[in-house]
Amino acid sequence: MKLSDRMIRMQPSATSLMAAKAREKKRLGLDVISFATGEPDYDSPKGALEAAEKAMEEGQTHYPPTNGIVPLREAIAAYYGEHFGLKYDPTKEIVVGTGAKQLIYEALGALVNPGDEVIVLPPAWVSYVEQIRLFDGVPVEVDTADTGFIPDLQKIEEAITPRTVAIIINSPNNPTGAVYPAELLEGLARLAMKKDILVINDEVYERLVFDRDKSPQMVKLCPEARDHVLNVNGVSKAFAMTGWRIGYALGPAVLVKAISDFQGHLTSGTSTISQWASAGALLASQEDCEKMREGFRTRRDLIIELLSDIKGIRFVPPQGAFYVFIDVSSYLGGKAKIMLENDVVFCEELLERKNVSMVPGTAFLSPGSVRISYSCPEKDIREGVRRFREFLEEIRAE
Numbered sequence: 001m002k003l004s005d006r007m008i009r010m011q012p013s014a015t016s017l018m019a020a021k022a023r024e025k026k027r028l029g030l031d032v033i034s035f036a037t038g039e040p041d042y043d044s045p046k047g048a049l050e051a052a053e054k055a056m057e058e059g060q061t062h063y064p065p066t067n068g069i070v071p072l073r074e075a076i077a078a079y080y081g082e083h084f085g086l087k088y089d090p091t092k093e094i095v096v097g098t099g100a101k102q103l104i105y106e107a108l109g110a111l112v113n114p115g116d117e118v119i120v121l122p123p124a125w126v127s128y129v130e131q132i133r134l135f136d137g138v139p140v141e142v143d144t145a146d147t148g149f150i151p152d153l154q155k156i157e158e159a160i161t162p163r164t165v166a167i168i169i170n171s172p173n174n175p176t177g178a179v180y181p182a183e184l185l186e187g188l189a190r191l192a193m194k195k196d197i198l199v200i201n202d203e204v205y206e207r208l209v210f211d212r213d214k215s216p217q218m219v220k221l222c223p224e225a226r227d228h229v230l231n232v233n234g235v236s237k238a239f240a241m242t243g244w245r246i247g248y249a250l251g252p253a254v255l256v257k258a259i260s261d262f263q264g265h266l267t268s269g270t271s272t273i274s275q276w277a278s279a280g281a282l283l284a285s286q287e288d289c290e291k292m293r294e295g296f297r298t299r300r301d302l303i304i305e306l307l308s309d310i311k312g313i314r315f316v317p318p319q320g321a322f323y324v325f326i327d328v329s330s331y332l333g334g335k336a337k338i339m340l341e342n343d344v345v346f347c348e349e350l351l352e353r354k355n356v357s358m359v360p361g362t363a364f365l366s367p368g369s370v371r372i373s374y375s376c377p378e379k380d381i382r383e384g385v386r387r388f389r390e391f392l393e394e395i396r397a398e
């Protein structure tokens with residue numbers, strides 16, 4: 001079997017690899033603490049379950065319209081209206097897909113010709129880069145690590161060339177938990193207009209902000225840039241509905257139509273029952289969403305406190321999502337008692353010795369760090385950090 005060059009080039013997701021290793025250890029009966037998962041540990045809300053049951057009973061089990069069922073597109077429009085004060089036309093400016101992941105892929109497919117450049121801002125979700133490459137595009141990285149994970153507008157402008165077609169931003173951010181300030185979002189929106197490029201605004205963690213009421217919204221801040229922004233969102237993170245696989249995008253009608261046409265050839269639209277469940281969540285489960293946010297806030301405060309006096313690590317306290325990105329470079333490359341060549345080996349050794357799984361920063365184009373997901377019960381957070389601290393104490397060179 002000869003696979004295509006594209007497939008040979010593609011790196012499997014390191015997030016899934018670590019999660020799989022941890023699962024295998026669990027299966028063998030070991031007491032594993034998983035800090036590797038990228039999903040809320042809460043159950044999907046009642047509003048979603050009831051809407052799904054009703055849809056099944058009513059025989060809503062046929063192909064949906066490719067761009068999504070009308071009640072869901074209307075619920076999304078109502079949500080963006082109420083939550084952000086933005087008006088999107090559900091008939092032509094909103095499309096529903098199989099997770100935010102698929103919508104980003106389709107948006108790239110709609111925009112990228114071979115050789116076109118798309119800017120990404122590491123540490124960044126690794127699927128962006130792989131998806132850009134699947135269309136023979138060129139990811140251009142503008143690192144944010146030396147500016148506290150808040151991108152530098154000047155550096156971004158310098159990275160834009162005549163081949164640049166888009167920039168992908170993600171706030172609140174996976175893996176850093178950074179929330180981009182309003183001035184930066186507005187500046188980015190203006191830059192996109194000036195250079196005539198599209199911002200793929202991945203705001204899937206938008207409900208999970210802890211130090212403010214709402215996540216700043218780019219189009220709200222700069223309505224003139226509306227035609228240069230595709231907002232990508234979904235129910236996975238906000239409503240703990242990862243398995244339902246529903247994401248959505250709001251943006252310029254031409255792009256939304258292209259995305260919809262594209263998925264017409266890929267999936268014929270996404271699961272009808274999941275779409276009804278998502279409409280149920282958006283319309284009836286806003287309170288559950290807020291409760292989850294409170295739960296994550298408490299855990300965020302706890303993990304910051306537990307990590308704060310561990311020697312040799314550095315992190316920027318996260319303001320959103322459910323991750324902390326920790327610089328462990330002072331333990332790598334021969335600086336510890338044992339040789340840990342890089343962050344990948346660090347995570348493997350931590351899992352091996354202490355049964356704690358984390359995701360290496362390399363999976364986010366940012367070697368030298370590890371990502372903790374604190375989407376787990378408080379007692380696991382305490383025990384997992386205790387083991388992490390113990391591991392570091394054992395390997396620390398005096």
Ligand SMILES: Cc1ncc(COP(=O)(O)O)c(C=O)c1O
Pocket residue numbers: 038098099100101102125170174202204233234235236242245246247
């Ligand atoms: C930054 C980011 N964008 C998009 C997604 C995909 O979400 P969905 O479940 O809607 O495909 C994830 C999931 O981990 C994510 O972390």
